[in-house]
Amino acid sequence: MIPDASDPRWKRVLTSNSDLSAASLATRILISRLRREVASAPGTLGAKIGELRDFIGKNSFAVADVAKF
Amino acid sequence: MRNEMLTVAEAADRITRGDVMVLAGDAALLAQLPRGNWIGGTTVYFVTEAGGAVVRDRLFCTTFARATGASPRHLPVADLPRIAEGYRPGGFTMIMIPAFSVAHSQFAVEGQGYPGLFDQPLAGWITGVHLDEIGTRAPMVFDGATGQGHDEGAVLLHVALPEGAHVDLDILNIFAQGDRRDRIFTFPEGGFSAHRAVVDGQEVDFARYITEQGIDTQLPLVANYAGALVNVSIQSVDAETGEVKFYAPVLPGVEYRLANALGSYAQAFAAGAGAKGAGQYSCNCILNYLYGELEGQRTGGFTGPVTFGEIAYILLNQTLVRMDITDAA
Numbered sequence: 001m002i003p004d005a006s007d008p009r010w011k012r013v014l015t016s017n018s019d020l021s022a023a024s025l026a027t028r029i030l031i032s033r034l035r036r037e038v039a040s041a042p043g044t045l046g047a048k049i050g051e052l053r054d055f056i057g058k059n060s061f062a063v064a065d066v067a068k069f
Numbered sequence: 070m071r072n073e074m075l076t077v078a079e080a081a082d083r084i085t086r087g088d089v090m091v092l093a094g095d096a097a098l099l100a101q102l103p104r105g106n107w108i109g110g111t112t113v114y115f116v117t118e119a120g121g122a123v124v125r126d127r128l129f130c131t132t133f134a135r136a137t138g139a140s141p142r143h144l145p146v147a148d149l150p151r152i153a154e155g156y157r158p159g160g161f162t163m164i165m166i167p168a169f170s171v172a173h174s175q176f177a178v179e180g181q182g183y184p185g186l187f188d189q190p191l192a193g194w195i196t197g198v199h200l201d202e203i204g205t206r207a208p209m210v211f212d213g214a215t216g217q218g219h220d221e222g223a224v225l226l227h228v229a230l231p232e233g234a235h236v237d238l239d240i241l242n243i244f245a246q247g248d249r250r251d252r253i254f255t256f257p258e259g260g261f262s263a264h265r266a267v268v269d270g271q272e273v274d275f276a277r278y279i280t281e282q283g284i285d286t287q288l289p290l291v292a293n294y295a296g297a298l299v300n301v302s303i304q305s306v307d308a309e310t311g312e313v314k315f316y317a318p319v320l321p322g323v324e325y326r327l328a329n330a331l332g333s334y335a336q337a338f339a340a341g342a343g344a345k346g347a348g349q350y351s352c353n354c355i356l357n358y359l360y361g362e363l364e365g366q367r368t369g370g371f372t373g374p375v376t377f378g379e380i381a382y383i384l385l386n387q388t389l390v391r392m393d394i395t396d397a398a
Contacts, residue, residue: 021296025239029382030187032294036322058188061235 002056003066010049014038014069023065028053070348070394071132072372074117077101080128084213089136089228091163091350092211093191093374094128094262094363099211100218107213108224110196114358114375116351119364120374121197121375129374131350135394136160138229143212145222146172153185157229161236161392162195166223167208168377174261176223177384178318187382190238194352195378200359208377233396239388241371242298242382243337243357244292244328251282252327254290259321262314277312279303287360288388290315290325291368294354301325302356302386316378316386338368338389346370350392352379357387 003009013020014035020028033050056062077082077098083090084105094101099109113123120334133139140155149172156162166172173195180186195207207220230236253273254266266275279286289300306313319325331337335358347370357363358375371389379385 003277019293019296023296025297026187028295029181029299032297033181035295036320040322043071043132055187058185061237 002053002063005046005053007050009066009069010052011045013053014045014048020065020068023068024062026055026059027062027065070350071134072348072350073130073132074115074124074127075130076127078213079324080290081129081234083130083132087134087336089139089226091131091165091226092128095125096206096209096218098126098128099209102211102213102216103214105213106136106141108163108165108226109213110194110224110319110374111209111212111355112197112374113199114197114355116332116353116363116368116375118372120365121344121358124364131373133228133394135230135234136228137231140227141213141224142227143210143215143217143222144218149175149180149223150183150221152183152191152225155225155227156185157227159232159234159246160227160229161190161192161238162228162263163226163342164191164208164223164380165210166195166219166380168195168197169208172222173378178260180366181383189389190236190392191380191382192238192350192390193380194374194376194390195380195384197355197377200355201378219360227287227382233277234328235395237393237395238381239380239391240297240385241338241341241391242291242387243300243331244289244291244300245329246293246298247329248326250374252284254325254327255323256319256321256325259318261318262312263319264311264313275313276306276308277386279306279313280308285330287356288328288330291328292318292323292325299321299383300386300388316335317384331361335363335366335368342371346372346391348393351389352376353389354379354387357389
């Protein structure tokens with residue numbers, strides 16, 4: 001089950017520098033890019049959360065990564 | 070998954086019977102292959118079961134025995150953002166791009182933002198030539214759908230898998246970030262080259278800084294992507310023009326740390342690989358091959374082409390990319 005977009009984990013993972021070494025490679029690379037984009041344009045946070053949720057939804061291996069956010 | 074060094078005739082037989090394959094070797098060999106479910110790229114450097122070697126008379130072939138179908142295709146530069154349009158649901162995609170091409174630099178800079186790129190595992194490499202032939206022969210990619218070679222664009226093999234198959238794509242980076250404050254860099258502008266860098270809060274002439282500090286340019290700059298260590302290798306330092314060139318682009322807003330020095334590359338790979346490697350797809354960087362003097366040396370159980378850049382979703386340097394296909398737990 002993928003958390004709703006209002007779940008605080010999405011904002012937390014995209015606005016922190018937390019280490020996600022245990023997450024899949026794709027998740028780490030994508031979140032790194034989304035973090036840079038949110039840092040340079042905070043108003044895009046909602047759209048970036050949507051992009052991250054879409055990615056999780058399309059990659060079953062990444063669903064387990066949400067627990068690490 | 071099966072990795073083998075095959076003759077042209079042996080590889081052609083496999084293709085003709087319908088095997089789904091990625092191949093690496095000399096352009097003259099790849100050009101002889103029949104149409105089929107394959108893509109290929111040029112290199113003459115390999116890590117074989119006997120160790121690193123230059124091989125010109127055989128092809129390194131990886132066969133995806135679990136594949137239930139595959140779609141090879143060539144994409145011109147303008148269509149690179151459409152990579153994900155060919156993804157087969159539940160599968161994975163292999164990609165090869167010629168070194169020094171427009172596609173190489175465009176994918177490196179813009180690839181992370183292509184629509185849907187991360188929607189399934191994307192692995193591959195940047196094709197090359199013998200180092201003595203740089204500038205006289207172009208690195209090539211080959212599209213099994215047509216059998217044609219290209220020195221521009223990208224070739225893709227979109228592979229379908231049976232339900233329950235699991236693809237594990239990851240990297241083995243033998244370098245760690247150093248922690249000296251005077252070896253931590255950020256860049257005001259991104260790209261394949263830089264004149265200026267910020268070190269410990271001060272903007273410096275980067276080429277002069279590298280020269281004056283005696284920095285070992287065989288060591289990569291290492292960024293931490295949320296726990297994934299991603300290298301950018303230094304290609305050249307021109308103290309006169311002040312330009313430092315890289316083999317992958319640096320990004321503004323990303324902190325890069327010079328890697329710690331290594332002892333033996335071969336031992337580092339063996340330690341990082343453990344018992345893994347056999348039966349997996351892998352490719353490794355020409356810089357590791359050269360700087361680590363890997364000719365005749367093994368890299369754990371990993372075998373595969375030695376490349377001018379590695380791809381695991383994004384362009385990587387001085388890194389081993391590995392991919393395994395298993396049944397879901």
